[in-house]
Amino acid sequence: MxxxxxxxxxxxxxxxxxxxxxxxxxxxxxxxxxxxxxxxxxxxxxxxxxxxxxxxxxxxxxxxxxxxxxxxxxxxxxxxxxxxxxxxxxxxxxxxxxxxxxxIERAETASRWFNARAEQWGLLSKLHAPEEKIEAAMVKALKGRPLGRLVDVGTGTGRMLELFSPGAAEAIGIDRSPDMLRIARVRLEAAGDDVQASLRQGDMFALPLSDGAADTVILHQVLHFAHQPRAAIDEAARVLGPGGRLVLVDFEAHGREELRRDHGHQRLGFSDEGIEQMLSFAGLAPRAPVKVEGGELTVTIWTADRPAKKRRAA
The missing domain is CATH 1.10.10.10 (Winged helix-like DNA-binding domain superfamily/Winged helix DNA-binding domain)
Structure with a gap:
């Protein structure tokens, strides 16, 4: 300088x-x-x-x-x-x-926006296992390895950043909605100094990050909104560095058509075979999925790793 x-x-x-x-x-x-x-x-x-x-x-x-x-x-x-x-x-x-x-004004604006949608979100949450159970399964799936630079794609209210950023070297939340980013800012600020994360506006199909910039990428309840899920997975894989891990949390394939009609879901869940194929096409190595049952919809946690670069022999 x-x-x-x-x-x-x-x-x-x-x-x-x-x-x-x-x-x-x-x-x-x-x-x-x-x-x-x-x-x-x-x-x-x-x-x-x-x-x-x-x-x-x-x-x-x-x-x-x-x-x-x-x-x-x-x-x-x-x-x-x-x-x-x-x-x-x-x-x-x-x-x-x-x-x-x-x-105070930020918090009140966020509260009004959230309250206007709380009933709709409440109805959806009753269809699957409690969030605490899903989050505990996610923590277990990421246990035993450093999070490094964490990127939460479609961060929404910022809950994933609140949960995982204390264990990350750096945490970034990305969402295309300015309204959701305002909610996330209020939430992260209220969480205190232990939660340090930055927020950026961006699309899941064109993340504002360079190739290999992330060590851990999370897509939590995001993929079912994607018209092209494979493109979203490819983009997440692009920003994942060697040895990094991708975590997908979404619904198992189901037939609840009203979720498409009333909640804007583009996909009615995913099969293990379909996700694993998309992960493989993206150059990632899938791990065994974890099922979180409870309610009419089963939530699945799919994880996959970016293979580390091989060392050349001297």
Whole structure:
């Protein structure tokens, strides 16, 4: 990082306050403007300067732009932000109060969205084993190996990140729905410091990750929404590095046509043979599936490994 550009970028009270806000949480441009009590165009100009200096990163998510602080925790600049006093400290304290209002607003928005769909989800959950039983089986399936860089495809409410990110070196949740990402942000923030994960908008057929970038990939109750399940598995396999593991959790093949009609399911479950064939075509080595019974629908956990690269003899 150019030290001169760094100090020039931070030589403004508003930009210092923006950086201090971002030490608390990732924020949209609109939320930063709300916390500072400034106009959005003015905040955007400040963010452009901070971005060019490499202090923040901006990321588009639908119509919104999210901003993240790039300064590592414990860095000298972050320590200076925490030690601010005088007029700047009073301004930061006022920003913190407005930030708390933003947290509450996020939670209320997420709650309204979830409550509007709770009845529909509740009816579906009665058709299969309790989530606690399914999650326990998933934990067992992943036990005994490091999670490394974990990617949760179709993260939804962020539950998989909440469950597995404490044991991962890094955790990333990807979902195409901005509404679901808002739900996940609220959930992960409420989970506390033990749960550290980033969220990105993206499609299961075109993940915003490079080849071999992940050590563990999870598709939890996602595949039945895919028009082309094999394409989704191929894309998950693409981002899986050598020695990595793919975990698919979905329904065993069934005949509940109302799930297609009322819940948007594109596939009425999957057979073991069908999944294992798709995994093999993707270059993965399937393991024995695990059945979680309870209710009218059986949930299956399919796992598969990306073979490690063979070492060449000297």
């Amino acid at each position: 150019d030290i001169l550009a760094l100090f020039q970028a931070l030589a403004d009270e508003s930009r210092l306050r923006i950086c201090r806000l971002l030490t608390e949480m990732e924020l949209t441009v609109g939320e930063i403007a709300q916390a500072l009590g400034q106009s959005q165009p003015r905040v955007s100009r400040h963010l452009r300067i901070l971005d060019e200096a490499g202090i923040v990163a901006r990321r588009k998510e639908g119509a919104w732009t999210f901003v993240t602080l790039r300064l590592e925790e414990g860095s000298p600049v972050r320590q200076l932000l925490d030690a601010a006093d005088g007029d700047i400290a009073r301004a930061i304290a006022a920003d913190a109060k407005r930030l708390e209002a933003i947290r």
